[in-house]
Amino acid sequence: MEKGELEDIFKKRSHLVILGAGATIAALPNGDRFGKKSSVMNDFLSNLGLSSILDGVELKTTSTNIEDIYSELYERSDEKAIQVREELEKQVYNYFSSLRIPEEPTIYDLLLLSLTEKDCIVSFNWDDILIQAFQRAKKITSNLPRLAFLHGNVGAGYCKECGEYGARRNRCHSCGSYFIPAPLLYPVREKDYHTHKFIFNQWEVLRYFIASAAVVTVFGYSAPKTDTAAIEIFKDNFLKFGENVRQLDRIEIIEAPNKTHEEIYESWGDFIGMTHGHINIHHSFFDSLLAEFPRRTMEGYTHRYISGYWGSSAIKFESSDNSFTDIGKKIAPLLEDEEKDILEIYPDNYSKNSIDNGY
Ligand SMILES: [Zn+2]
Structure with a gap:
């Protein structure tokens, strides 16, 4: 295959982002609009002030992980366990429904604006901060990624008749x-x-996008052991794409700084093998391809990893992006280009010295 042909194929492929609890925590570093925090699965109940739900029920597990606690309650048939489980479900639903996105832009706003309609974000999270961010991003552009919620979501709704789904407050597009x-x-x-x-x-x-995306970014999702079914689905579908192209694909992992490389390799080792070791591990969204080449992640990727471009992008998302007006201005040239079907990156100064490394 000619290099130019390969580049064209890559630019058209999609970017898939998989979100776990760590991503919402990164998006809400100071809690929600009213200071309420989200939590990872460990110490979930105590972090959210919900520990009293377990009063009066004796648990065999000593784990503080909500998955272990819930699993035990689920497997028990005594009345108290059932009652506590139902109360737990209610409280979890109410808690996540109560979270409100902060007024200032969050990482979720930037994440949505960094992708376009050929891309997809799937989330394991129950909170709907991403959906709330989507409503705001829509005011800047309608060219936004698809969303899917693999464990359901308090902000999502669906139509029983048509199978359509979307934000819970909306009506079915078909009926x-x-x-x-x-x-x-x-x-x-x-x-x-x-x-x-x-x-x-x-x-x-998820199956469709994991089989076709050229870059998969895993953000704050550590592939817990209780999600083995999910990991199997990832793997099976990841391998469905043609071998020749997949060799140049890449996994990008954004994890909290307290995760070691060993822990990350333990969770994602199989995928790293499938992409021939093409992996980037970042500890911040702002170091990822998403922030570096917003709305042109695949073009940026192709330039760097296939064309051998050594430069960077002049339009980047940065941690100092804290006004929607400024963010709108920043990406305005990209949005204008999209109207004209021009999908190119804006190279920074390094472009003058960019070296074709003869790939
Ligand atoms: Zn319907």
Whole structure:
């Protein structure tokens, strides 16, 4: 295959982002609009001030991980365990429904604006901060990525008749009925991704994108052992794309700085093998391809990793981007180009010295 042909194929491919609890924490470093925090699965109940739910029930597990606690309650048939489990579900739903996105731009706003309609963000999170950010991003551009919620979401709704889904407050695009709230998939060891039509559809979206995306960014999701079914689906579908092109694909991992490389390799080693070791590990969204080449992640990727470009992009998202007006101005040239079907990066000064390394 000619180099030019390969470049053209790559630019058209999609970018998939997989979000876990760590991403919402990175998006809300000071909590939500009212200072309420989100939490990872470990110490979930105490972090959210919900520990008293467990009063009066004796648990065998000594774990503070919500997945272990919920799994035990789920497997028990005594009345108290059932009562506590139902209360837990209610409180978790109410808690996540109560979170409000801060007024200033968050990493989720930038993440959405860094991608376009050929890309996709799938989230394991129950909170709907991403959906709230989507409503704001829509005011800047309608060219935004697809979203899917693999464990359900408090902000998502669906139509029982048509199978359509979207923000819970919206109506079905096909029949006009009000959406009904999407279910939350609670953490049990054997998660059922098939029975509920909404959840099934979300996984179909993931299957499609993981099989075709050239870059997969995993943000704040550490592939817990209880998610083995999810990891198997990732792997099976990742391998469906043609071998020759996949060799140049890349996994990008954004994890909190307290994660060691060993821990990251333990979770993602198989994928790293599948991309022939093409992996980037970052500890901040702002170091990722998403922030470096917003709205042109695949063009930036192709320039750097296939054409051998050594420079960077003149339009970048930075941690100092804290006004929607400024962000809108920053990406305005890209949005204007998109109207004209021009999808190129704006190279920074290094471009003058860019070296074709003869790939
Ligand atoms: Zn409908």
